[in-house]
Amino acid sequence: MPTISGSGETKNEHQLNKGVWTDNGPPAQAPFNVIGKRVPLKDAYRKVTGEGVYADDMKFPGMLHSRILRATQPHARILRIDTSKAEALPGVRAVVTGADAANRFGVLPVSQDELSMAREKVIYNGEPVAAVAADTEEIAEQAIWLIEVEYEPLEAFLKPRDSLKDVAPELQLHDKVEKKHPNTNIHKAVDQEFGDVEGSFKGAECIVNAEFKFDGISHGFTEPHAIVAHWDADDRLQLYTPQQVPHYTHRALAKVLELPMHRIQVIRTMVGGGFGGKSDPFQHEMIASLLSMRTRRPVKLTMDREETFLTGRGRHPTEGKLAMAFDAQGKLLALDSDIIIDGGAYGSFGVVSAYYNGVLSNGPYAIPAFRYHGKRVYSNRIPSGAMRGHGSVNPRYCTETLIDMAAVKLGLDPCDIRLRNFMPSNTLTPYHKFRITSNGIREGLAEAMRRSDWKSKWGKLPYGHGIGVGCAWYISGSALPIHWNKLPQSTVHLKIDMDGGVTVHSLAADIGQGSDTMLAQCVAEVIGCSLERVHVKSATTDTAPIDLGSYSSRVTFMAGNAARKAAEEIRAKLASAASKLTGQPAQYFDLVNEEVICRTKPDVRVTFMEALHEAQADVGALVASGSYQSPPLGTQFKGSNAGLSPSYSFSAFICELKVDPETGFVQPIKIWAAHDCGRALNPLSVEGQIEGSVHMGLGQALTEQLRYRGGQLLNGNFLDYKIPTPFDTPEIEVIIVESADPEGPFGAKECGEGALAPIIPAVGNAIYDAVGVRMFEVPMTPDRVLKAIEAKKRAEAKGE
């Protein structure tokens, strides 16, 4: 049975789950000493004092500053670029254009479609065209406006449906498009059908369907993009960058700059928020590197806020037509979805997005028959990419809205219809063979219902006041790496020298989510030392073993397991040292609270340092390596790898809100957020991740949208792109569900992304409960809500 805790009831005391946990390591019943404790993040004191170093804080002797000239056309041929006036400006040290870097790159090996700067034509308004390195930022800024670019405009593709049509080759945005549609701007099409979809709809008691539309949104991290590139005296490139995935940037730099990887070091600075928006290898990383190689000087490139918006990679604008079939008891029979997502100018993670928009609808409910037609298209807009909850968030809104509609049609409580359809734990989905191990969604929803007093509120609150529910699941890391090779997905190295400090080396990027702290906890728990001893070095590719980085909610599960395994090796060495010192058998020793204690004779014990120094005799520093590779999973059809994960998180949210029927303004009152994270290694962080996900999801639900005129972004700033402020954010009560995953480190699985998706439908469904209108367009801005209320009034007046 999963255990329940969280911010509402157990503020400072965390109930440990003594549930089943079968992998190696300390016995499942052992009380944990470091795991499960509310500990501050390892780097928090550097952040609260201002000591933490972000890329824009860095200074090097002789450092130059760079600015990028960006396209002013959404789609145009470049007829001429003249940089001579810029080059002549005093203080300008180098100017680069697309002519200086021919190699294409991209995060996915199948979509190598980005250039460092545009060549021949530009494909979105904001695309880098040229860049300058100068003595000061002001000179660089002056210089880019001296660069003359002559464009010949081409037909722009600004609506995703325009990209479906056949066009002449010169109007295709990229050479490589979907093979099934070779003359279009379709990047990737996915078509899947399993089970008897037609038959299920024919025989269904209840069919619900609707068309949905979602605006694009942006990650909105507070740190604008900033980097420093330094081609150093050893003819090596040092790139300081706030990367979620230093390893992919490392690979892309090698390709673009035509250097062996070992002549490049990627150094992750502190990351001022990522959320998926700092996980692609980026054009500005290439540009600063090119400028530094040209000048042999360090080059800093800091973007302004608008450029950060233009760099993009946010959630895809989405249009979907979905239908679901149910029997008379509310049992789900089939899901049919047809979705187009607007990828913008580049491929980015888009092939994965195209799959995820369909396949991640195969939970948290059992789906007996499934059909998905998905298309990701290229357009002349800001590139879309991976954003928190990648690919699962918008379709989740659709299915959760449809289930709610079915509940109303069938006269069922929306929570009850969900409880009837949740997939069980320890099961495989029928077609994709997604392996569900632990699953605490039932307990989560039941607890959210209890705390919110759902049964006495749903359908019973006065007009304008409503309550709604939304559920979701998400992967704990993609089981298959982006680059097909035999390397592990995570490797962690440990080193302990005579000073007693434990150094953890990993390339898992701490982006503020607390992964350094998580690694330290996993290690300290296994070797029985205090957290203060453990120092995490997770920033430099020269010293850190490869980890695929912070995306797809993989870090706790994969790097945590690797850290645990490395620590097991050290643990064995310390236990045999204690055995040597005391004459008791090594397997009898427990490592707890800085001591190595004989289990059978508790008065036989040595200190951590005594054991360490004995273990170091003749060998010096203790070193160990641990790695993680997903178990073989899945099945054989083409594309079946997408969505596979060693474990899945589950969440069930309830939202209470008020709608002003006069203005359409929606004011959330309270959110109850139950999330099954397997085990909360650090409940303080888990709550922080869930609260942050709710806040970000509320933004997409109610206020955030990228608005365009033609190809021009209208609101690339925090005044017009409306992130919820403290005033807009209601109280969030987190309910931590611990289902003790059999393979997660100490039972843990993800909590950083899955908790975003359910809040948006919980808001939509609460709006229905409040004022009786369904919202099919997201965000649910006051004008849209008001329009829906007025349409309903008109329909009622007509007696419909």
Added chain:
Amino acid sequence: MSKRLLKFVVNGRQAEVAVEPHHTLASVLRNELNLTGTKVGCDMGTCGCCTVHIDGKAKLSCLTLALECQGAQVRTIEGLNEYEMHPLQRAFAECGGSQCGYCTPGFIMKSCELLEQNPDPSRQEIKEALAGNLCRCTGFMKIYDAVEQAAGELRKKNTQQPAPAKV
């Protein structure tokens, strides 16, 4: 335009800097005085990351020209951590009020002004005071927790110390 001499006091220390008239306080603090704890998130007064104190009042240093601070007392996040860490700094770390950390200095400086004016704020008063600061990571809950914890600590500290003699 030629540079002018700016004389002011930063974190209790006399500073003299030659600045361009159009340079902001944020850029002078960061680039000339190496006080990079003050962050620039938007450079147009919409995120609050760059909040510092000018003569005891929380101000956006990205919207303040450096020369406006002629003769002023400026306090930055670095100024709160002298001899001991400010209770707000400790509380933001301990309560999980800082994740990526980029907005944190701004939130702490704004909270510091609040607690200097109102040692025992309600949650609503905290919300109102922080309404101009954006955090994309925390959902604000743990920031409120931190401000409340620090307020409690500061009140305790102030009751233990004898009240300063009136001048």
